[in-house]
Every structure is written in structure tokens, then in C-alpha cells.
Amino acid sequence: MDKIQTIKERIFFFLEKRGIKKETFYKETGMSPSNFKGAGLKSDLGVDKLAKILHVYPELKENENLIWLVTGNGQLNQNLHSKKDQQELSLQHEETNEKLGDLLASLFAQYNAQDKGILFIQSQISRIEKKYDEAILKQNAYLEEILSLTKTAVK
Template sequence: MSVKERLKTFIRYRGVGERQFCRTIGVSESFVSAMRISLQPDKIASIIHQYPELNINWLLTGEGSMIQKSHARLKEAKTTIHVLNDLIDSREERIHILEEENTALKREIDSLHKKTHL
């Protein structure tokens, strides 16, 4: 697989089109399709800056994994935190609903007590 093919693989992985990728790194929209053999150092620097999770060694040589392990773990951690935050929010919402129901039941009990003691 060539550098160009690996770059296209990464772009598909990220779910952005080639044009969007090119705009993001500050090159012409035809940059990827016009690539020949490799990348110039300034283009590599721009890609690293915009897509720090990309393993540049993989991009240039095909060795290792496409995504740097530290970034993959960070992404997993962020997903886990997001799920936990959703669970906390859901739990807090349920607590709030239960507190409101409890207050309403107390009012109803008080009302019943007043009616039976008249």
C-alpha cells in the first residue's frame, strides 16, 4: 500500500471527504488525488498538527497501527467518561423525579390526615 493509499484509508477512517481533509491541512482540494510518491515535510507537519492521532510512521512506511495507541486510549477514555456522565445525569434526573413524587405524596397524606381529623 502506498502513502497515498494509506492517507486515503485514514481519511475514510476519519469520515471526512478528501476535499475537507485538504482544506483542514491547508492545501488545494486536489492535493490527495494529485499525490505522487510521498509527502513534503511541511505537509506532514500540517497533517500532524490537524490529526495528532494519526501515526505518521504508519502513514509513511506502513509499519505499526494507523492510530497512535495513546490517542486510541484517550478516545476510549473520553467515550467512557461521556457514558458515565450520561448515567449520572440520568440518575440525578430520576432522583429529582422521585423527590417531586415524594413531596406530592406527603402533601396528599397531609391532606388526608386533615380530612380524617375534622
């Protein structure tokens, strides 16, 4: 690959590798397209404009990328996440956290419903046990009465 001669050409290379349209770059940095066309492409980029580009694309501030951008030495590290990528990752994390929160809320609601169901079943069991105990007491009373009647009838 031919060595890219100017910072502006390296910026275009960066934009191309990131899939960023030039129009987007001009809007995000507030720069005029005329600074990057014809003879303007070969002219130096002012420090204030470079600072603005580094602010908009902080991945270019990374040590190896900054050296590459300013001097042309080394290579562009394309594995770094752009500001937009970081925002998308942040949104994905927020969506994941929101889904996780919804899932936990749903599980909690199910737990509460099951807990209430278990409490109801336990109260029903207690009520049935009381009725059972009362029935056994009545049955024992009837059996004792029958036994006493049988004893008196035998005498």
C-alpha cells in the same frame, strides 16, 4: 495487500477506513487537493502539514498509528476514537446526563407531591382522632348521666 508507499497514500487509507470524505479532509486541514493528486501524491509531505493533520486527527498521534503513518511499518489501529467520535460520545454523555437530571427532577417532584399528600392525610387523621376523642367523652358523659338517672329512679 500491497504496501502503501507514501504518507499521503496512508492518509488516504486512514480517511477511507474512517469514512471521511477527501473534501472534508481538505476543509478540516486547510490543505489544497492539488498536494494529493498526480505527482503531488508521490511528493513528500512537509512537517508543518503533517503537524496540522495530527492536530485535526489526534488518533493518528497514537504511538502505533504514528509509526505506521510515518514509516509504513505496522498497521493502522482502527479501534481508536476520532475527535468527531469523541465529540459525539461527549454529546451522548451530556444528553444522558440531561435525561438523568430530568428524571431525578421528576422523581423529586413526585416525592414532594407524595410527601405533601402524606402530611395532609396525617393532619386529617389527627383531626378525626380529636373528634373521635370528643365524641367518646360526650358518649361517656351521656352514659354517666343515664346511669345516675337510672340509680335515682330505682331508689
